[in-house]
Amino acid sequence: RTRNKGARALGRLLFAAAGTLAMLGTASAQDTIKIAYIEPLSGPLANVGDAGLRHFRYKAEQINKQGGILGKKVEIVPFDNKTSAQESLVILRQVADQGISYITQGNGSNVAGALVGALESNDNKILYLNYAAVDPTLTEDQCSFWHFRFDANSEMKLESLTEYMARSDDIQKIFLINMDYAHGHQIQKITRRLMSQKAPSKQIVGDVLHPIGK
DSSP: OHHHHHHHHHHHHHHHHHHHHHHTTSSTTOSEEEEEEEEOOSSTTHHHHHHHHHHHHHHHHHHHHTTOBTTBEEEEEEEEOTTOHHHHHHHHHHHHHTTOOEEEEOSOHHHHHHHHHHHHHSSOOOEEEESSOOOGGGGTTTOOTTEEEOSOOHHHHHHHHHHHHHHOTTOOEEEEEEESSHHHHHHHHHHHHHHHHHOTTSEEEEEEEEOTTO
C-alpha cells in the first residue's frame, strides 16, 4: 500500500522537483530525468525492493506516455543496496559520478539517515525523494533542503493507532514486535510513550526486537 501511494505521488512530486532543480541549473541539459532507485534487490528483502521497482517503473511509463516532465522522459535506474546504509553511501557516489540528480529510497530509516547526512555534506545537488522511510528525526533534527518525504512519519501514524487502542474497551493488552533497526526502535519508543499518556491502565505485556528480514 505504501509503495502504491509512493508511485501515485511520484508524478506530482517530480514536476515540482524538476522545476526546483531547473532553477538551480541542475540537470537542465539532460534529455532524460533519471531517478536512482536505491533499495534491496538481493537478500531477504529483495521481494520488497523488486515490488517497489515495478511500481516506480510503471508510473514512469505512464508519465512518459503523457509527454514526460517538462518535455523530458523519466527513467528509473535501479541500484541494489542490500539493505545496507554503507552500501547506499557507495551507491550515492556512483549516482553522483553518473550525473543523476534524483534518488528515491524508502526501506530503512537507517539508510535514509545515512543518505541525508551524505547529501548535506557534499557539493552534489542531488534531491532525495523519500517515499517510505518514516523516522520523525529525518524531518526534524536531520531536516535537509535536499530531502523531501511524502509519507506521514511514524509518530503521525502511531498517534492515530494508539488513539484507537486507548479508546477501545476490547484492547487491554499490547504486544510489540518490531525489527531491530532505527525505525523499529522508533516504533517501540513512541508506542510506549503514547500509550502511557493516553491509557496508562493498559498493559504492554511483550516487547520483542527481531533481526531485519527475519
